[in-house]
Amino acid sequence: MERSHELINLFGYRMSWAQLAWFGHRASGLGVLLFLFLHIVETSTILFGPEVYDFTQTFYANLPAKIGEVLLMAALVYHSLNGLRVIVMDFWPSTTIYYRPLTYGVIAATTIAMVPLGLIILTPYLPWG
Amino acid sequence: MMNVQLRIRRYNPEADDVPHWEEYAVEAEPTDRVLDLLHQVKWYQDGTLTFRRSCAHGVCGSDAMLINGRNRLACEYLVKDAGTKITVEAIRGMDVVKDLLVDMEPFWESFKQTMPFLVNDEIPADGKERRQSPADRERYEDTSRCILCAACTSACPVFWSDQSYVGPAAIVNAHRFIVDSRDTAKQERLEIMADPDGVWRCRTVFNCVEACPRDIKITRAILEVTGEIGKAGIR
Numbered sequence: 001m002e003r004s005h006e007l008i009n010l011f012g013y014r015m016s017w018a019q020l021a022w023f024g025h026r027a028s029g030l031g032v033l034l035f036l037f038l039h040i041v042e043t044s045t046i047l048f049g050p051e052v053y054d055f056t057q058t059f060y061a062n063l064p065a066k067i068g069e070v071l072l073m074a075a076l077v078y079h080s081l082n083g084l085r086v087i088v089m090d091f092w093p094s095t096t097i098y099y100r101p102l103t104y105g106v107i108a109a110t111t112i113a114m115v116p117l118g119l120i121i122l123t124p125y126l127p128w129g
Numbered sequence: 130m131m132n133v134q135l136r137i138r139r140y141n142p143e144a145d146d147v148p149h150w151e152e153y154a155v156e157a158e159p160t161d162r163v164l165d166l167l168h169q170v171k172w173y174q175d176g177t178l179t180f181r182r183s184c185a186h187g188v189c190g191s192d193a194m195l196i197n198g199r200n201r202l203a204c205e206y207l208v209k210d211a212g213t214k215i216t217v218e219a220i221r222g223m224d225v226v227k228d229l230l231v232d233m234e235p236f237w238e239s240f241k242q243t244m245p246f247l248v249n250d251e252i253p254a255d256g257k258e259r260r261q262s263p264a265d266r267e268r269y270e271d272t273s274r275c276i277l278c279a280a281c282t283s284a285c286p287v288f289w290s291d292q293s294y295v296g297p298a299a300i301v302n303a304h305r306f307i308v309d310s311r312d313t314a315k316q317e318r319l320e321i322m323a324d325p326d327g328v329w330r331c332r333t334v335f336n337c338v339e340a341c342p343r344d345i346k347i348t349r350a351i352l353e354v355t356g357e358i359g360k361a362g363i364r
Contacts, residue, residue: 012221014197096333096349
């Protein structure tokens with residue numbers, strides 16, 4: 001069976017890692033944009049006084065919110081690294097020959113980077129933290 | 130011999146409102162091609178099955194289909210690679226005329242837009258032929274191998290969402306002449322490619338590269354064209 005380099009069948013077309021990388025770039029970009037809007041709303045509460053602002057900050061001081069923060073960090077790291085991959089290919093088209101290792105590299109680097117970052121964010125909110 | 134379950138997405142505009150799946154049991158050798166299975170169905174089970182094929186040897190590019198979720202040429206894809214459960218449907222982004230047959234007219238229109246012919250009205254230096262160095266010839270070696278099967282264009286998510294995008298096949302064929310040292314219409318070609326529906330719409334998804342039966346480095350060609358547009362200062 002010829003299944004290497006292929007993942008799941010999404011939208012009726014079997015997705016390759018490169019297509020997933022593109023889809024992930026869109027999804028992470030949209031996710032970060034949505035957080036930006038939330039962030040603007042949340043920081044704007046300072047206009048209603050320090051008490052209101054401090055109260056909104058308590059929404060972030062719990063484990064589910066911190067998991068969301070880890071996802072946000074992963075989206076930022078992935079979007080940045082994958083963006084660099086796209087920029088490299090744009091400037092040096094010959095590098096597109098290596099699109100598979102470059103894609104795997106971005107996914108691996110994001111995963112590795114998220115181990116310490118995730119631990120730093122989550123540890124204080126875990127039972128043993 | 131292997132028993133293969135062949136699922137084909139059928140559509141008859143005279144009888145069906147929407148396409149539907151039909152299953153056929155066929156016997157095949159592992160070295161048979163998916164095209165052989167389609168022939169078996171058409172010749173011995175259901176003569177109304179409609180698909181396009183001509184040379185049947187991966188040269189003419191007429192039998193690009195969505196097989197097992199990916200664009201391939203039916204005449205090149207072997208049963209031993211496809212497995213015993215095979216799904217076949219028409220390529221995406223083009224109107225289905227009947228069953229696996231799609232309307233290729235918009236695809237040819239995009240191809241024609243790229244002026245797929247050498248433009249040079251000057252008399253050659255020796256009065257006979259336009260000479261080219263091996264290095265200059267090499268620049269379009271890859272893109273000159275396109276067989277216009279549309280496997281790349283119909284695998285592109287940008288094209289799925291908007292068919293006004295010229296698509297990878299048209300850009301590959303534009304690239305073939307843009308980097309040809311003998312051609313004199315480079316500026317005009319680049320201006321066509323710099324159109325909002327042209328080369329800038331590529332999102333480097335690489336589905337085209339994965340689908341190309343000739344292994345053309347399509348994304349590389351597309352990005353080389355964008356580089357040439359930049360160098361020419363076209364906005």
